[in-house]
Amino acid sequence: MVKIPIYLDNNATTKLDPRVLEAMMPYFTEIYGNAASRNHVYGWKAEEGVDWARNTIAKYIGADEKEIVFTSGATESNNLAIKGVAEMYASKGNHIITCTTEHKAVLDTCKALERKGVQVTYMPVNKEGFINLDLLRESITDKTILVTIMHANNEIGVIQDIEAIGKICHEKGVLFHTDATQSIGKVPFDAQRMNVDLASMSGHKIYGPKGVGALYVRKKNPRVKLASQMDGGGHERGMRSGTLNVAGIVGLAKALELCITDMPVEVPRIQGMRDRLWKTLTKELDEIYINGPDPLEKPQWRLPGNLNVSFAFVEGEAMMMGIKDIAVSSGSACTSASLEPSYILKALGVGEDLAHTSIRFGIGRFNTEEEIDYTAAEVIKAVRHLREMSPLYEMAKQGIDLKSVAWAAH
Amino acid sequence: MTSGTFPSRMIYLDNSATTPLDPLVAEAMKPYLGEKFGNASSIHSLGREARLALEDSRNSIASAIGADPAEIVFTSGGTEANNHAIKGSIFAAVKSGKHFDELSAITSEAEHYAILEPMDFLESLGVKILRSKVGGDGVVEVEGIASQFGKDLTFASFMLVNNEVGSINPVKGLAGRVRSASPNAIIHTDAVQGLGRMDIDVKELGVDLLSLSAHKIHGPKGIGALFIRRGVKLEPLLHGGSQERNRRGGTESVALAVGFGEAVRQMESAKQASREQVRMVQEYAIKRLAALPEVSFNSPKDGVDGILNISFTADVLKRLDSEALLIRFDMEGIAVSNGAACTSGSLQPSHVLAAMGKGNEIASKSVRVSFSHLNRTEEIDRFIEVLQKIIRD
Numbered sequence: 090m091v092k093i094p095i096y097l098d099n100n101a102t103t104k105l106d107p108r109v110l111e112a113m114m115p116y117f118t119e120i121y122g123n124a125a126s127r128n129h130v131y132g133w134k135a136e137e138g139v140d141w142a143r144n145t146i147a148k149y150i151g152a153d154e155k156e157i158v159f160t161s162g163a164t165e166s167n168n169l170a171i172k173g174v175a176e177m178y179a180s181k182g183n184h185i186i187t188c189t190t191e192h193k194a195v196l197d198t199c200k201a202l203e204r205k206g207v208q209v210t211y212m213p214v215n216k217e218g219f220i221n222l223d224l225l226r227e228s229i230t231d232k233t234i235l236v237t238i239m240h241a242n243n244e245i246g247v248i249q250d251i252e253a254i255g256k257i258c259h260e261k262g263v264l265f266h267t268d269a270t271q272s273i274g275k276v277p278f279d280a281q282r283m284n285v286d287l288a289s290m291s292g293h294k295i296y297g298p299k300g301v302g303a304l305y306v307r308k309k310n311p312r313v314k315l316a317s318q319m320d321g322g323g324h325e326r327g328m329r330s331g332t333l334n335v336a337g338i339v340g341l342a343k344a345l346e347l348c349i350t351d352m353p354v355e356v357p358r359i360q361g362m363r364d365r366l367w368k369t370l371t372k373e374l375d376e377i378y379i380n381g382p383d384p385l386e387k388p389q390w391r392l393p394g395n396l397n398v399s400f401a402f403v404e405g406e407a408m409m410m411g412i413k414d415i416a417v418s419s420g421s422a423c424t425s426a427s428l429e430p431s432y433i434l435k436a437l438g439v440g441e442d443l444a445h446t447s448i449r450f451g452i453g454r455f456n457t458e459e460e461i462d463y464t465a466a467e468v469i470k471a472v473r474h475l476r477e478m479s480p481l482y483e484m485a486k487q488g489i490d491l492k493s494v495a496w497a498a499h
Numbered sequence: 500m501t502s503g504t505f506p507s508r509m510i511y512l513d514n515s516a517t518t519p520l521d522p523l524v525a526e527a528m529k530p531y532l533g534e535k536f537g538n539a540s541s542i543h544s545l546g547r548e549a550r551l552a553l554e555d556s557r558n559s560i561a562s563a564i565g566a567d568p569a570e571i572v573f574t575s576g577g578t579e580a581n582n583h584a585i586k587g588s589i590f591a592a593v594k595s596g597k598h599f600d601e602l603s604a605i606t607s608e609a610e611h612y613a614i615l616e617p618m619d620f621l622e623s624l625g626v627k628i629l630r631s632k633v634g635g636d637g638v639v640e641v642e643g644i645a646s647q648f649g650k651d652l653t654f655a656s657f658m659l660v661n662n663e664v665g666s667i668n669p670v671k672g673l674a675g676r677v678r679s680a681s682p683n684a685i686i687h688t689d690a691v692q693g694l695g696r697m698d699i700d701v702k703e704l705g706v707d708l709l710s711l712s713a714h715k716i717h718g719p720k721g722i723g724a725l726f727i728r729r730g731v732k733l734e735p736l737l738h739g740g741s742q743e744r745n746r747r748g749g750t751e752s753v754a755l756a757v758g759f760g761e762a763v764r765q766m767e768s769a770k771q772a773s774r775e776q777v778r779m780v781q782e783y784a785i786k787r788l789a790a791l792p793e794v795s796f797n798s799p800k801d802g803v804d805g806i807l808n809i810s811f812t813a814d815v816l817k818r819l820d821s822e823a824l825l826i827r828f829d830m831e832g833i834a835v836s837n838g839a840a841c842t843s844g845s846l847q848p849s850h851v852l853a854a855m856g857k858g859n860e861i862a863s864k865s866v867r868v869s870f871s872h873l874n875r876t877e878e879i880d881r882f883i884e885v886l887q888k889i890i891r892d
Contacts, residue, residue, distance in 0.1 A: 094544060101546075102538035102750060110532050117525050117719070122834075123517040128825035129834035131511060161575030161721065164739045164749030194739025194748055201738045204594065293750060298532065300575065300721045300752030318736065319582045320620055321613025330613060331578035332517065332714060334721025337755075409543070416543035 093414040095460045099294075099394055099453030100243050100271060101418055105340070106296040106454070112343035113298065116336035124333045125324060135335045142342035146303060149349045150288070151279035158304045158325045159338050163270040164194040165318075166289035166304040167237075169329060170266045171198045173315030174235045174287070175207055178264075182232035188212040188220050189436040190247075191239050195268055199237075208232070216438050217382045218247035219390075222257065229261045236265050240288075241272035244433045244449055245381030246395025248276060255284025264313060270294055270302075274348030275356070275392055280305050286313050290345075292337060296454055297344025301337030304329075355454060360384075360393035362452050362461045367396055369465040374472055376401035376485070380434055380447055394452035399434075399443040402482035403475045408448060411471030415464050418449045510878045513834045514715075515662050515692060515806055515869035520758075521717040527761035528719065531754035539751040540742060549753045556760025560724055563763045564690075564709065565700035572725045572746045573756050577691040577712035579736065580725040581613040581656075583747070584708040587733030588654045588685040589621050594734055597653075599625035604654040605647060605677070607631040607639045608854035609666075614656055614689055615850075626653075636799035637666030637855050641676050652681035659693035659704075663838045663851040663867060664798045665806030667697070674705040685731060691715055691723075695766045696777070696803045707731045713755070717871070718762030722755035773872035778804045783876045784868065787883045793890045797852055797865055805870045808838075808852075810861040815890055821864045824889065828866075831885040836867050 096104070116138055124139045126132025139159075147154040160166045175185065187199055189211045199209045210228050212220045220238060229236070236258050241248045251267050258265035266287035269278055273288070274295035280288055288305040292298045306328065307313045321330040348355075367384050370377060380397040382390045400408060405419040419431075430444035439447070448468075452461070476482040485491060511519070531552060537545030539553045554568065561568040574580045585604070592602055599621070606618055608630050622628045629647050631639050639657055655677045657668050674686045687708035690699055695716040701709055709726040713719055727733060727746065739748035766773070781804045788794050788807075793815045797808040811819065821837070828835050838849040848862035857865075868882065 096545060098538070098541060098543065098545075101541050102536060104534075104536040105532050107533075113532075117520050117528075118522075121517060121519040123513075123714075123720075126513060126516050126834070126836060128836060129513065129829045130509065131513070131834050132516075161579070161752070162749045164737050165575065167739060168737050168748075192739065193741075194737075197738035197740070197748060201734075291750075293538075298752075298754065299750055300755045319578055320616035321578045321581060321611065322616075323612070330616070331576045332712075332720055334575070334719075334755075336719065337721050413543075416537075416541070416545050418541060418543075 091457070091459050091463045095415045095456070095464055097450045097452060097456065097464060098416045098418050100449060100451035102293045102299065103296045103453055104455055105298055106344060106347060108347060109297055109340050109343045113336045113340040116339055120335070124335055125322065135333075138335050138339045139333055142338045145342040145346055149345050150273060150305060151281040152305050153308055155326070156280075156306055156308050158306055158328045159333060160302045160304055160329060161300055161334070162293075162302040163268065163289045163291035166291075166302045167192070167194040167268055168198050169304055169315060169318050170287040170289060171195065171235065171237055172202065172318055173328070174264055174266070174313070175202050176316035177314045178234040182234040184208045184210070184230055184232040184234065186210045186212060186225065186228050186233060186236045188214060188238055190214050190218060190242055190433045191237070192243055192268055192270070195237055195239065212238075214436055218242055218245050218437055220249060222250070222253055225254065226257050226261070229257070229263055233261070233263050236263055237268070239268040239271075240278070241269070241276065241392045242381070242433065243271050244431055245397045245437070246392035247381045248272065248390045248392065251285065252283045258286075259284050264311070271392060274345055275394070280307070286311065292341040292344055295344045295348050298337045298340040301334050301341045303341065356393050359452055359454070359456075360388060362456060362458060363394055363396050363450075365458070366450060366452070366461050366465055369462075370398065370468060373469045374400070376482075378443060380437060380439060396450040396452070397447060398450070399439065399447045400472050401443060401446060402479045402485065403446050403472050405446050405448065407475055408446065408471060411475060412464070412467045415467060418451070419447060510833045510881055512868040512870065512874065512878070512882060513836050514871040515867065516836055517714050517720065518717045518871050519873065520719060521762060521765055523765055524718055524758050524761045528754045528758040531757050537753075539753055540740070549751070552757050553751050553753055556756045559760040559763045560711070563699070563767055564711075564726060565702050566726050567729065569744070570726055570729055572727055572743045573751065574723045574725055574747060575721055575752075576714070576723040577689070577710050578613040580710035580712070580723045581611070581689055582617050583725050583733065583736040584687045584710060585614065585617040585621065585654065585656060587736055588687070588708070589626060590734035591732050592653050600627070602653040603627040603629065603648060603651065604656070605629040605631060605644060605652060606656045607633055607658070609633045609637055609661055609851045610656065610658050611662055611689060611691070614658065633666075633854050635856050636801070637661050637664045637851065638799070639668050639673060641669055641672040644673065645676060645680065648681060650681050652677065652684040654685050654687065656687040656689065658689040659699070660690070660696060660803045660806070661851060662692045662806070663849055664808045664855070665802035666799050667801070667803055670704050670706065678705065692806070693803070695773075696805050701726055701728070713759035713762055716762050716766050719755050719758040722752055722759045724759070769872070774804065776872040777870050777874075780870045780874045780876060780879060781805060781807060784879045784882075787879060791883075791887065791890070794886075795861075797855070797857060797861070806867065807869070808865055808867045810857070810865045811890065813860075816860045816864055819864050824864060824866065827889045828885060831888075833882055833885055837865055838867055
């Protein structure tokens, strides 16, 4: 028997791995010093933990330890990267390129900069969620200072070709930031090889703690300079002040270490469960649509544990109620309280009707095949039940083209 | 990772830098570092469970400072709260159509760097920054600020308790003075060092914004809060997501917030006993130190209990090396500091002591001891013993 509820919302947040908690515990108990206290052993012990974390993270993302800045999470990392560059390079230019399907932490930051006079180009995406590299190249002007394109999308799991994007940016002499919150630890990431100048990451998406993240800031070729967004004390080489969250920082590094060492086993296992779920659903249900790249045809371009499906003729909220033993999301967590259809699906060209029926399944480390089978059975049952009550579904089955129906206003 | 243990008899007298996590706080956090791991913005049961815990903590913090829960925004700590307060106020004024060079802010010379540096940044954008002097006691005089600004002041920030010397600013009086001269100014206080050491009531103080940090009150590092009085509009510091009523983007740090809430509850429930213990230790330390002819006090007599900053008479100062002074304490198993942790490596003379009119020698050769309710008078005896050894060697 599977234990309910089943957690399939691992793109929203993940459960802290007990091995990570174990690594953090000493920093919640005896090693409680302020890592900035330079004149006693409490401070030194805390700093040792931070140094270990910095080295560990650097090693696993192809960076130098001096290129890691600790933050309170990916939102802060994204804010620091984008505003930090916009401020520092204001004399060089005032144009930033991003894309329409970025996380709100990037989009809202760009919008805030627009109000201050920065020009922002929002690249469109195709129906799978990819940006067009030729269009990107054409969009870069002599005023462009930054391109910020996420590595993997939080809702539809599409993985951008950031190595190619980075190459274009470097050819054009423009800085490249990627929000790698969803990708680092789940797919290979190497800042050097991928030509990345700035990369955001978060603890709680990789079985680490909430409240901690990091920003990779390239030190040479080119040396990236940032205007700090939190001043006071000059921690983190002046880029981010504030007493370091030592336990969280150690947890972030331990979480990444586990992801990287387990990756050869975990990626095929998690991807296998995702594919099994998708195959079962497509076998048993008609009128369902994948959002983002096809998991079976383009697995290398989709996060291994992500599946985003629109179930036509089924309303997303009703669906979530129908499978209430299973924790999934009908959009990203930060906007899930609103009943607006996902702006990301809209950007893919998904119609409002289908966008309203989408469910994101985020499969992760602690899920089992039994849970996947249970989930598939529950989803199939719920969809069939909801469609039985749907006159639209019945009409579609009878071959009526719903788009041709002129609905009477009432 | 780090290994090894501490020397057996370590004495921790650096509680203004940070405090040990209360085991009860760690206990309260544990479920949220385990099975209750939901994203507080998710609408499924795990998310709702996290949301409830988050709001419960918010309620505890709000009630401890006489605020409404909706007026509390969680941050990553005191530094973020201060940056949010200062930049958020100024940027909100800019958003409403003002230019930087039409704006002005007042603070004091003895503030924490998390106030002074954001102020320097705003100055570089054209904002007029007034830096009020402090007296020899480290306190900003209410009448002293009166002449410094007119009716168009944008922002004022005066810390409640100074982190280096423990002086207490008359925040209520300062806020009242600012309010009467410049009714539209937003008034902030950095209360990071005041929380736990004294009662705080935002209505009584009359401030619009107030910064707090958890790790100074035996809570976890990485979490703080900013009180934002209802109706006060700030530009967010962190954009992205609609968390914290659109005031602070980012996935809510539930376990840390729960830890903060529990630390506040523990602080409140043991308030009298804790403060009595700290007062007893403080009075004992003062008595012992006063008996040493080589020691002089930098902390004012009417400062807060728990922070004591001392220096030495001229002949001793001449012999002492500022770096060796602190290393000796560490070698003897006592953790003290020479001021704020964030500048503890620099050996620069303290800007706080300089603002209080102390000479360079004193400002660079001082010792701060700071207590929590976990300290005992026996630890003071040991501290005095070591101090005497250092002075007389």
